[in-house]
Amino acid sequence: MNTYTKDDKFVELISKIPNVAVQGYNRDRTVIYWNKASEEIYGYTYEEAFGKKLEDLIIPDFMKEGVISHIQNWYDKGIAIPTGELPLKHKSGSTVHVFSSHVMLKEDTSEPEMFCVDINLTEQKRQEQLLKEKDKILLHQSKMASMGEMFENIAHQWREPLSMIATTASGIQLQNDFKILSDTYLNNTLNSIIENSQYLSQTINDFRDFIKGEHKKIPFNVYDNIQYSLKLLEGVTNKNVINIIMSKNGQNIKICNYPNELVQVIINIINNTKDAFIKNEITKRCIFIDLEELSREIKISIKDNAKGINKDIINKVFEENFTTKEDKEATGIGLYMSQRLINESMKGNIEVKNSIYTYESVEYTGAEFIIILNKD
Numbered sequence: 401m402n403t404y405t406k407d408d409k410f411v412e413l414i415s416k417i418p419n420v421a422v423q424g425y426n427r428d429r430t431v432i433y434w435n436k437a438s439e440e441i442y443g444y445t446y447e448e449a450f451g452k453k454l455e456d457l458i459i460p461d462f463m464k465e466g467v468i469s470h471i472q473n474w475y476d477k478g479i480a481i482p483t484g485e486l487p488l489k490h491k492s493g494s495t496v497h498v499f500s501s502h503v504m505l506k507e508d509t510s511e512p513e514m515f516c517v518d519i520n521l522t523e524q525k526r527q528e529q530l531l532k533e534k535d536k537i538l539l540h541q542s543k544m545a546s547m548g549e550m551f552e553n554i555a556h557q558w559r560e561p562l563s564m565i566a567t568t569a570s571g572i573q574l575q576n577d578f579k580i581l582s583d584t585y586l587n588n589t590l591n592s593i594i595e596n597s598q599y600l601s602q603t604i605n606d607f608r609d610f611i612k613g614e615h616k617k618i619p620f621n622v623y624d625n626i627q628y629s630l631k632l633l634e635g636v637t638n639k640n641v642i643n644i645i646m647s648k649n650g651q652n653i654k655i656c657n658y659p660n661e662l663v664q665v666i667i668n669i670i671n672n673t674k675d676a677f678i679k680n681e682i683t684k685r686c687i688f689i690d691l692e693e694l695s696r697e698i699k700i701s702i703k704d705n706a707k708g709i710n711k712d713i714i715n716k717v718f719e720e721n722f723t724t725k726e727d728k729e730a731t732g733i734g735l736y737m738s739q740r741l742i743n744e745s746m747k748g749n750i751e752v753k754n755s756i757y758t759y760e761s762v763e764y765t766g767a768e769f770i771i772i773l774n775k776d
């Protein structure tokens with residue numbers, strides 16, 4: 401037969417319930433109740449905790465003052481402590497993240513008691529943190545992947561200025577050996593060497609800025625941002641003889657968003673287009689970029705003439721790890737990451753469709769990526 405009274409049942413339930421730490425404190429914050437889950441979560445046994453002060457057990461130093469004054473306010477003025485997430489302290493010193501609710505019992509008596517009911521969120525926080533770190537690594541990998549190719553092409557971008565420097569320098573040496581070096585020739589050639597080395601150092605700076613680029617929301621000119629992306633891609637586009645036709649519209653559009661992220665997305669799209677041109681053996685290669693100002697948004701359209709994306713896979717291209725490329729380097733994260741950057745960081749939208757369009761009386765067929773971003 402069940403011999404419990406209703407109250408006994410609840411007392412036993414609360415004392416044994418796993419993962420829900422319940423502690424009771426009197427007016428001077430001394431522990432008067434400490435259930436089994438509190439022992440688990442905070443590491444102190446009932447015997448260790450009983451009679452000790454709340455702030456000497458589980459409150460981290462930086463919160464002590466605030467917690468004491470909140471509790472006093474509750475006892476003195478009846479201002480309840482709101483429910484919420486708190487980083488408390490385990491006996492070992494480590495942080496225990498809890499979702500904490502509080503209740504005052506015997507409120508009308510001379511000895512009210514405050515009870516805290518804490519649910520342990522530490523594992524959840526740890527998982528969240530792991531996910532965040534995984535995301536960070538993925539983002540970094542995708543940035544590096546989009547860069548990798550460009551580093552190869554830096555060589556291409558550098559070949560001409562480097563050979564110019566070498567030729568002019570040996571010209572100076574030769575003329576000097578034959579004692580025919582004039583001041584005018586020396587000045588002109590030195591100027592050309594300076595200009596070329598400035599160009600080399602500028603390309604390095606551009607790449608470095610992009611790689612180190614911060615994740616920061618700032619106002620920026622979208623047209624200039626696209627031009628900057630194209631500059632980073634110059635090695636790729638020159639080497640693969642890709643003609644970029646950017647319309648002159650929207651040169652003054654400014655938005656407040658993450659410029660570095662937009663650069664990364666454009667790089668991913670154009671790197672893909674380059675691969676499609678090669679795969680589909682397109683000889684006359686064009687990319688059209690249009691920028692348009694809508695009433696509250698801006699629209700960036702990037703079209704190519706690489707024949708388009710097969711309709712069986714077009715819905716999959718933004719999926720993580722989706723790739724049709726056989727080389728080991730391709731991981732299928734380029735567009736997945738681009739979509740996440742646009743949707744989650746930039747709060748915009750990115751879509752792809754196949755387009756047929758005419759430019760200067762010639763018809764082009766290819767993929768069109770459309771990015772929509774809010775103006776503010």
Ligand SMILES: Nc1ncnc2c1ncn2[C@@H]1O[C@H](COP(=O)(O)OP(=O)(O)OP(=O)(O)O)[C@@H](O)[C@H]1O
Pocket residue numbers: 545668672673676704706708709717718722723724725729730731732733734735736767
């Ligand atoms: N402009 C395009 N024309 C044709 N197919 C495209 C185009 N852009 C993307 N795709 C297709 O979308 C797929 C996914 O692209 P995504 O950038 O996500 O991965 P990937 O380029 O294959 O690999 P990664 O970017 O990781 O090197 C590509 O494998 C390709 O089949």
Ligand SMILES: [Mg+2]
Pocket residue numbers: 668671672733734735
């Ligand atoms: Mg790609």
